[in-house]
Amino acid sequence: MTAITHHTPDALLAAYAAGNLARPYALLVAAHISMCLECRAALDAHHVAGGVVLDATDAAEISTDLKAATLAMLDTPYEAKPVQARSGIYPGAIMAALKGKPPRWKPLGMGVRQCILSDSAEGSARLLYIPAGRAVPDHSHNGLELTLVLQGSFSDSTGRFGVGDLEVADQSLEHTPTADPGVPCICIAATDAPLRFNARIPRILQPFFRI
Amino acid sequence: MLFGVITGRKEIWIINDLGLFPRRIGGMMIALTPSRFAGPIPPLRVQKDILSVTQSSNSFSPQTVWMLDVRDNRDRDAFAAIFDHFAPRLKGFVMRSGTSAAQAEEIVQDVMLTVWRKSDQFDPARAQVSAWIYQITRNRQIDVLRKENRPIPDELTIDPEAAPDASQVIAVEQEAGKLKQAIARLKPDQRRIIEQAYLGELTHQEISTRTGLPLGTIKSRIRLGLEKLRHDLKDMH
Numbered sequence A: 001m002t003a004i005t006h007h008t009p010d011a012l013l014a015a016y017a018a019g020n021l022a023r024p025y026a027l028l029v030a031a032h033i034s035m036c037l038e039c040r041a042a043l044d045a046h047h048v049a050g051g052v053v054l055d056a057t058d059a060a061e062i063s064t065d066l067k068a069a070t071l072a073m074l075d076t077p078y079e080a081k082p083v084q085a086r087s088g089i090y091p092g093a094i095m096a097a098l099k100g101k102p103p104r105w106k107p108l109g110m111g112v113r114q115c116i117l118s119d120s121a122e123g124s125a126r127l128l129y130i131p132a133g134r135a136v137p138d139h140s141h142n143g144l145e146l147t148l149v150l151q152g153s154f155s156d157s158t159g160r161f162g163v164g165d166l167e168v169a170d171q172s173l174e175h176t177p178t179a180d181p182g183v184p185c186i187c188i189a190a191t192d193a194p195l196r197f198n199a200r201i202p203r204i205l206q207p208f209f210r211i
Numbered sequence B: 001m002l003f004g005v006i007t008g009r010k011e012i013w014i015i016n017d018l019g020l021f022p023r024r025i026g027g028m029m030i031a032l033t034p035s036r037f038a039g040p041i042p043p044l045r046v047q048k049d050i051l052s053v054t055q056s057s058n059s060f061s062p063q064t065v066w067m068l069d070v071r072d073n074r075d076r077d078a079f080a081a082i083f084d085h086f087a088p089r090l091k092g093f094v095m096r097s098g099t100s101a102a103q104a105e106e107i108v109q110d111v112m113l114t115v116w117r118k119s120d121q122f123d124p125a126r127a128q129v130s131a132w133i134y135q136i137t138r139n140r141q142i143d144v145l146r147k148e149n150r151p152i153p154d155e156l157t158i159d160p161e162a163a164p165d166a167s168q169v170i171a172v173e174q175e176a177g178k179l180k181q182a183i184a185r186l187k188p189d190q191r192r193i194i195e196q197a198y199l200g201e202l203t204h205q206e207i208s209t210r211t212g213l214p215l216g217t218i219k220s221r222i223r224l225g226l227e228k229l230r231h232d233l234k235d236m237h
C-alpha cells in the first residue's frame, strides 16, 4: 500500500469531533481515520482541545443524589453495544452503513456500479465500483463532495488518489474521476446535496439512477 | 506535583498503581522519591522498569492518576474523585448546548457510567482525561439527539503488553496545558469561537474561516505515540 497523501481537512475534523458534520461526511471521515494514522492523531488533538474547553466550563450545581445514584449503578450489568468490525476493504463505519452485509451493486453502465448507502435531505453516501480505465459518469455537484478510495486508485484533473486518499471537491470542480489501470477502483463518495448530471444519462432517468 | 499533595492511604494506592503500570506501559520509567512516603511501602508487583525520579513535575495530573486507577484497579474512590471533578463541569458544558438541567444530568450520568464501563479505552498517551470525556460526551449527546449511532473510526488494535512510556503521557498533558493557556490568552470573542466550535455550534465552513488553534505540536506528539504503538505491534508479529 502506498502512503496516504490526501487527508481530511482540519475544519472537517474539528466539526466531526464536535459532532456537527453531516452524516454522509462523518461516515467518510470515520472511514478515512480508520485507515490513516495522521488524521487519527489530528482527531485526538481536537479531542484535546475539546477537553480543554470542557475543563474550562463553569461548574453547574448537580443534584445531591446524582453521585450516589451513579455509584450505585456501577455494578449494574449492561450490554455493550456491538461494534461493527472492518471486513475486507470496508472499515467498520462503512460495514455499519451496509448493515453488516456485502454491497449490493447496481449497474450504472460501462461496467460502473454503485451501491447507495444513504440518500436523504442531509445528503448521500454511495459506494462506486469503477473498472480500470473507466470514468465515473461526468457530473458536478451542488455542495462539497468527498471521495475516499478503498481499493485501486483513480485520477482526475486534481491528481491521483490511492487507497486511503480522501478527495475533497467543492462545487466549482467539474471533475471526471477515471480509474487507473489495475484492479477495479472501489471508492465511497458523499455529498450534502443531490448530485446533478451533466451528460450521458438523460436528466429524466436521474431519479431512477439517483446519482 | 501530585505526589506532594497525596497523603496517608493514598500513597500506598499510588505505589500499587505504579506496580501495575508495567502491564500497560511497557518499559516505563517512572518512580517516586521514597522519602515522600510516610507509611510502609508495600511490595511492588513489578520491580523492574521502575526508576527513581525526584522531580515532582515528572508526574501525572490527579485526573490521570484517578483514571488509571479506575482502569487498572476498578477503584471506586478514584471513580468518585473523577465524578466530583467532572460531573459539575460536564453538566455546565452540556447545558451550554441548550439541554435542560434534567436531561443534562441524565447525560452526565450516562457519560460517567461509560467512563467506568469503558475505562479500558482510556489511553493517556493519546489524550488527557478531559479529552476522553469530551469525546464520550459529544458521542452521547449526538446519539441522544439523532437517536442513531454516529459513524466512528475502527479502534486501533493495541497490544496490551506494549504501550507508550510515561514521558509520552506527560508530554500530552503538557501540550494540553499549553493549549489551555493559549485559549485563556485569547480575546473573549476569539475564545467564544473556539468554544462554539467544540460545542458543535459551528459548521465546518464556519470553522475553516473562523478558528485557527495552534494544534500542530499536539498532533505530532500524539502521532509519535501512535507510531510507537504501531511499531510495537509490528515487532510482535
Ligand SMILES: [Zn+2]
Pocket (backbone or CB within 6 Å): A004, A006, A007, A008, A032, A036, A037, A038, A039, A040
Ligand atoms: Zn489522513
